Amino acid sequence: MEGTVLKLVQHRVAAVAIGSATRYQAGRLTVAEADARRALAAPALASTRVSWVSPGDSARIVKVLDVVQPRSKGQGGRGIFPGMLGPATPQGRGDTHVLDGVAVIAAGYLPRAQEAVIDMSGPGAALSPFGATHNLVVEFTPADGASWEAVDTAVRIGVLRLAALLAESALEAPPDQVETLRGAPYPKASTLPRIGAITNLQTQGTFKDVFVHGRSFGPAPPTLFDPNELHDGAVVSGQFGHPALKNPTYMHQTHPVLAELRRRDGHDLEFAGLILAPEPVEAEQKARVAEQAAELCVAAGFGGVVITKEGGGNADADISLKIDALADRGIGAVGLFAEMAGAEGTAPSLVVPPERGTALISTGNYDEVVRLPAVARALGGPTVDVAGVAATAALEVPTAVLYCSLSPLGAGRLTCREVA
Amino acid sequence: MSRVVHYLNQFFAGFGGENAASTPPGLKPGAVGPGKKLQELLGAEHEVVATVYCGDDLAAVSPDALATVLELVAQQRPDLLVAGPASTSGRYGVACARVAAGAVRAGIAAIASMHPENPGLDDAGPAPVIASGASVREMGASLERLAAAARKRLAGEPLREADGRIGKTPRKNVLVDRNAASRAVDLLLARLAGRDAPAEVPVPKFDHVTPAPPIADPSQATIALVTESGLVPVGNPDRLESARATRWLRYSIADKGTAPAGEYASVHGGYSTVWANQDPNRLLPLDVARELEREGAIGALHGEYLVTTGNGTTVPNARRFGVEWAAELRRAGISAAILTAT
Numbered sequence: 001m002e003g004t005v006l007k008l009v010q011h012r013v014a015a016v017a018i019g020s021a022t023r024y025q026a027g028r029l030t031v032a033e034a035d036a037r038r039a040l041a042a043p044a045l046a047s048t049r050v051s052w053v054s055p056g057d058s059a060r061i062v063k064v065l066d067v068v069q070p071r072s073k074g075q076g077g078r079g080i081f082p083g084m085l086g087p088a089t090p091q092g093r094g095d096t097h098v099l100d101g102v103a104v105i106a107a108g109y110l111p112r113a114q115e116a117v118i119d120m121s122g123p124g125a126a127l128s129p130f131g132a133t134h135n136l137v138v139e140f141t142p143a144d145g146a147s148w149e150a151v152d153t154a155v156r157i158g159v160l161r162l163a164a165l166l167a168e169s170a171l172e173a174p175p176d177q178v179e180t181l182r183g184a185p186y187p188k189a190s191t192l193p194r195i196g197a198i199t200n201l202q203t204q205g206t207f208k209d210v211f212v213h214g215r216s217f218g219p220a221p222p223t224l225f226d227p228n229e230l231h232d233g234a235v236v237s238g239q240f241g242h243p244a245l246k247n248p249t250y251m252h253q254t255h256p257v258l259a260e261l262r263r264r265d266g267h268d269l270e271f272a273g274l275i276l277a278p279e280p281v282e283a284e285q286k287a288r289v290a291e292q293a294a295e296l297c298v299a300a301g302f303g304g305v306v307i308t309k310e311g312g313g314n315a316d317a318d319i320s321l322k323i324d325a326l327a328d329r330g331i332g333a334v335g336l337f338a339e340m341a342g343a344e345g346t347a348p349s350l351v352v353p354p355e356r357g358t359a360l361i362s363t364g365n366y367d368e369v370v371r372l373p374a375v376a377r378a379l380g381g382p383t384v385d386v387a388g389v390a391a392t393a394a395l396e397v398p399t400a401v402l403y404c405s406l407s408p409l410g411a412g413r414l415t416c417r418e419v420a
Numbered sequence: 421m422s423r424v425v426h427y428l429n430q431f432f433a434g435f436g437g438e439n440a441a442s443t444p445p446g447l448k449p450g451a452v453g454p455g456k457k458l459q460e461l462l463g464a465e466h467e468v469v470a471t472v473y474c475g476d477d478l479a480a481v482s483p484d485a486l487a488t489v490l491e492l493v494a495q496q497r498p499d500l501l502v503a504g505p506a507s508t509s510g511r512y513g514v515a516c517a518r519v520a521a522g523a524v525r526a527g528i529a530a531i532a533s534m535h536p537e538n539p540g541l542d543d544a545g546p547a548p549v550i551a552s553g554a555s556v557r558e559m560g561a562s563l564e565r566l567a568a569a570a571r572k573r574l575a576g577e578p579l580r581e582a583d584g585r586i587g588k589t590p591r592k593n594v595l596v597d598r599n600a601a602s603r604a605v606d607l608l609l610a611r612l613a614g615r616d617a618p619a620e621v622p623v624p625k626f627d628h629v630t631p632a633p634p635i636a637d638p639s640q641a642t643i644a645l646v647t648e649s650g651l652v653p654v655g656n657p658d659r660l661e662s663a664r665a666t667r668w669l670r671y672s673i674a675d676k677g678t679a680p681a682g683e684y685a686s687v688h689g690g691y692s693t694v695w696a697n698q699d700p701n702r703l704l705p706l707d708v709a710r711e712l713e714r715e716g717a718i719g720a721l722h723g724e725y726l727v728t729t730g731n732g733t734t735v736p737n738a739r740r741f742g743v744e745w746a747a748e749l750r751r752a753g754i755s756a757a758i759l760t761a762t
Contacts, residue, residue, distance in 0.1 A: 114663070114689055126595065193612050195605065205692050241689070256601035268609060281691075304612045306604050312663075312690070312732050334608040336600055337621055340732060344546045345591035347734040348624030359611050360621035361604040364593045367664065367734065398664065399593065400732070410601030415620055418589040420548070420578030 004093040004183035006228040011170040012177075013101040016052045016134040024169040029102060031136060031166065039162040040138060042154035044146035049139045050162075051379055055132050057120040058376040062384050062391045064116040064403045065106040066237050067130060067248040068159055070099040072167035073232065080167075081160045081233035083214020090213075092183050092228030097167050100176070103133045103250055104163045106155050107380030108140050111148050112207035115386040116243030116403045117372075117395070124372045127405040127414065130250075137379045138162065149206055156238055160249075181262065183228040186273045188301060196272040196302035197257050198222070198293055199409070200318045201247075202239045202310035203278040210247075210310070211236045212276065222277040222293035224300055227258050235276070239310060244366060244399055244406040245338050247310045256410045257306050257336075272302045279310065279318045290321035294329055305333040309408050312366075313340060313351035320354040327356035334359040338406035339416050341365045343398070349416070363406040364414035368399050422574050423469045424462065425496045426455040427489070427503040427519050429512045433473035441511075443475035445488040447496075454559060458502065461567030466574060470496045472519075479515035486515075490522045500574055504533035505552035505562040506540065513540025520547035529573055533566045541587045542736065548579045549587045626735075641755040644722035645673070646745060648730030649696070649703040649762045650688030661729055662689035668728035668741050670748075673721070679706040690731035691762055703760055722754050730761065 012027055019030035033050060040048040053059040073080045079091050105118070118130045125131030138159055142151045188194060201210035203218035210217050212225075212235055225234075235252040258274060265271040277293045280286055297305055307322050309315040319335035326333045339349035339362055349362070371394070378391030387395055399405050399414075406414060430436060430443040432453040451459040451468040459468045472492045478485040493501055501523045503516035517540035520532035524547045532544050533552045541549055550569045552562035565584045572579060579585045596603075603620070610617035635641050652660050658669050673679075684700035686693040701707040704725055712718045726745055730738070749757055 112692060193609060195608065208692075256599055257604065260599075260601040260605050264605060269605070304608050306601075306608060314690075332608060332612050334604045334611070336604055339591065339621060340734065341591050342734040342736060346545055346588040347736050348626065349591070349621050350624055353623045358619050358623055359607050360619045360623065361600050361607060362620040363600045365591055366732070368593045400664070407600065410599055410604055413595045413597065413599050414593055415596050415600065415603070416591045417594050419592040420580050420585070420589050 003185055004228065006092050006181045006183060006231055007095045008179040008181060008231060009095055009097045009175045010100045010177040010179065011097065011173055011175060013099050013134060016054060016102065018052065022165065022169050024099070024173055029099065029166065029169070035165060036162055039165050040158035042158055044143050044150035044154040045158070046141045046143040048158065051137050052134060053120050053137060053379065054134045055120060055125065059120045060375045060378045060391060061105060061107050061118040061135065061137055062115065062378055062380040063107050063109055063113065064118055064243065064380060065108065065110060065113060065240055066156060066159060067250040068104045068163040069250045069253045070102055070104060070163040070166035071233065071253065072097050072164050072171065074171065075168060077164040079232065080164050081236060084157060084160050084211070084233070084236055085164060088213040090226070090229060091232035091234060092226045096232055097170050099167050099170060101133055102136070102166070103130055104136045104138060104159050104166065105130065106138045106159045109381060110152055110207060110240060113240035114243055115384060115401055117384060117397070117401050118403045119372055119375065122373050123370060124402055127370070127399065127402050129404050129407065129411050139379060152207060152238065156236065160233070160236065181228055181231065184226040184273055186271060188270070190266070190270050192268065192270040194272040194301055194303040195261055195269045196274065196297060196300060196305050197261060198275045198277055198305055198307045198322060200277050200279045200307070200309045200315065201235070202315060204281050207238070208241050209238045211238060217276065217278050218280070220278055222275050222289055222296050224296055225274050225276045227274040230255055230258065242312045243401055243403045245311055245408050246404055247409050248404065251404065251407065251409045251411060256407070257308060273300050279315055281314070283317070286317050287321055290325045293322055294325035297326060297331055298329055302331060305331060307333055307335045308410065316350050317352040320352045323354040323357035332359070333357060334361060336361045336363055336408055336410050338363045338408065339365040340367060341416065343367045343369055345416065362416045363408065363410065363412055364399060365416045366398065366400045366406055369396055370399055370402065371396050422466045422499040423496065424466050424570065425493050425498040425501050426451060426458060426468050426471045427501060427516060428453060428455065428471055428473045429479070429515060430473060430475040433471060441475045441477040443473070444478065445472070445474040445485050445492060447472050447492045454563060457560070457563050458567055461564060462570060466571070469498065474515065476511035476515060480511040486518055486522060489519055490526060493523055494526060494528065498528060500570060501528055501530040502566065502570055503530065505559065505566060506534040506538055507552050507556060508535045508538055508554050510539050513538035514543055516540060517543035517547070517549065521545035523547070531566065531569055531573055533562060536586045544587055546590045548585050550579070551584045551586045635756045638718050639716055640719045642720045642722055642753060643709070643718045644726070644749050644754045644757040645704055645706065645709060646726040646757050647704055647760040648728050649760055650686045650729035651684050651700055651703040651727055652687060654683060654685050656687050660687055660727070662687045663729065663731040665729040665733050666737055668726055668744070670724045670726050672724045673706060674723035676706060677710050679704045688729050688731055688762060703762065705758065705760065722752060
């Protein structure tokens with residue numbers, strides 16, 4: 001059976017500005033403030049502001065919420081972010097235009113959101129993937145009387161709408177690159193090892209939730225999912241805990257594990273597909289989801305699995321239980337973990353290790369302290385809450401505070417080694 | 421010539437045994453006791469310039485004594501601090517580990533020496549520990565290994581298992597060439613092909629705690645309420661951390677019959693505190709505990725509750741809280757505790 005195909009039409013952004021019209025021309029992206037305000041307008045928001053920060057700027061973004069890569073499938077979005085900007089119709093086919101090198105970043109106070117920092121220069125910039133992108137930062141003031149839940153929803157939808165609008169400006173532009181991606185199903189086609197991915201989504205209630213086709217994935221069982229759908233924004237993050245261990249929407253759109261599996265498909269492995277799994281809070285539910293996911297791996301013919309998580313200590317169990325459940329079925333698996341080894345790196349690295357597997361990759365130690373110099377300008381709020389200082393001040397904070405620095409989806413180059 | 425300071429307990433510094441275990445911190449110039457052999461083994465390029473000592477009873481429990489020891493060490497501007505060997509002596513091992521850890525944290529290179537089963541091993545933090553024999557009879561061999569490690573450290577070389585290093589080697593963040601996703605696929609393919617490729621994270625081994633047997637007669641027992649829920653008086657007056665807690669706090673409940681909303685709130689960053697803050701008794705079950713006390717089902721309720729935040733807390737800190745809570749409750753004559761976890 002012939003599967004579907006998605007074409008990613010890439011447009012490289014080399015320069016950004018605020019201007020009188022929203023347009024993309026010869027690598028330069030200009031945003032009109034009025035267009036941004038219209039895209040972000042919602043009853044729950046009294047006002048919104050947009051500003052650019054670029055790599056190398058003496059600038060910091062604090063209280064980072066979600067990050068989105070601008071993408072569009074045509075005028076009006078045409079199905080991008082299904083279930084969020086339009087009907088929950090499956091996507092993952094046709095043409096999707098991508099603004100590469102740009103991110104739209106929501107920043108501001110929400111309850112339960114843990115302080116999250118991105119530095120655009122200095123040692124912090126190398127640790128966050130968004131220290132290397134041109135970032136359109138969206139700040140907001142809630143409307144009087146609006147509930148925090150309504151503010152959260154309004155910011156999420158507004159940022160997705162703005163991201164789609166930006167990408168629409170490149171629909172007619174000549175692409176820098178076109179990538180053709182084969183969608184599901186992925187029947188056995190060679191003797192190479194068939195490798196799939198299990199992507200755990202942290203679905204733990206309001207402000208700690210992940211949406212698939214516009215709905216919380218919390219109640220869902222593990223699901224075999226067309227990876228091409230992620231490119232069209234079928235998975236959207238509303239999860240604001242553990243900034244270093246977050247998978248914002250941008251990371252689902254560009255999923256580093258799927259990118260690696262596709263890159264090597266037909267060379268040293270055969271890409272076998274994607275399973276999405278919820279990360280519940282109760283231990284019994286975690287075990288149930290692990291067993292269900294392992295059964296699905298068998299059904300999908302995975303010969304090996306890359307398992308990722310989102311969030312802190314309890315989410316270790318969501319990987320470890322799956323490694324064990326797969327080992328019971330004779331399927332090898334590797335897990336990506338952040339270490340919680342203490343500031344000096346001498347504490348045990350994991351909260352819940354697997355019992356029947358040792359293939360563990362480290363995305364770095366959450367507790368190691370980093371020193372960040374003062375910056376000229378800060379967006380997102382007046383203070384860095386976790387440090388109790390002004391947002392522009394010099395910081396001494398655990399790596400845990402740097403947004404996506406320990407990317408559970410494997411975007412980063414940080415790891416941990418014994419230093420004797 | 422490099423400067424070495426040696427740390428010893430009261431016994432090896434020549435003050436006597438248990439009867440002198442409260443000897444206050446002090447300093448003697450040059451090498452003393454086992455330090456003389458250490459000096460001989462270090463050779464002429466390295467000089468033991470001073471011996472800092474302290475009684476085991478003080479060094480293992482008094483933060484002030486530890487601070488004084490570290491001050492005496494720092495005044496000598498040493499290139500290296502050597503502590504021990506402490507063999508299997510528990511308090512001495514804890515003291516050597518804490519002095520070495522404190523020195524490293526203050527930017528002074530340090531090595532501690534003790535037997536692998538010494539309980540002080542876990543307290544050495546970032547400082548390397550070199551294995552010693554189990555008893556004083558093996559002092560000669562222990563000092564030879566320690567002196568060899570000291571010479572290596574003074575030459576700026578790392579200390580590894582082959583040097584007799586025991587305990588934890590600190591793990592540091594490093595940036596490598598390839599992202600974690602591609603390293604994960606490499607590791608998986610290698611393992612599937614039957615190659616023993618190294619993992620990046622050591623699988624930790626955790627202690628298993630056997631719960632204490634039930635108390636015989638609750639109606640005669642004084643019960644304490646303790647919690648890791650992050651519940652503190654509103655406004656968080658003592659700034660309890662919302663994650664990665666490094667300390668615990670205590671608050672009086674002696675004159676309280678319940679834990680009302682508006683008076684207590686949780687600062688825990690790992691769960692939604694909305695419902696808990698609407699009724700803090702669900703984190704600190706003071707209302708029902710008072711009922712049980714009135715009914716005579718329990719003898720009495722302890723006058724204060726102990727609290728920390730269990731959210732990303734490191735195992736060494738969690739273990740320390742446990743030890744400190746147990747000591748605290750035992751001292752207060754408590755026979756059982758209700759620990760509410762979140």
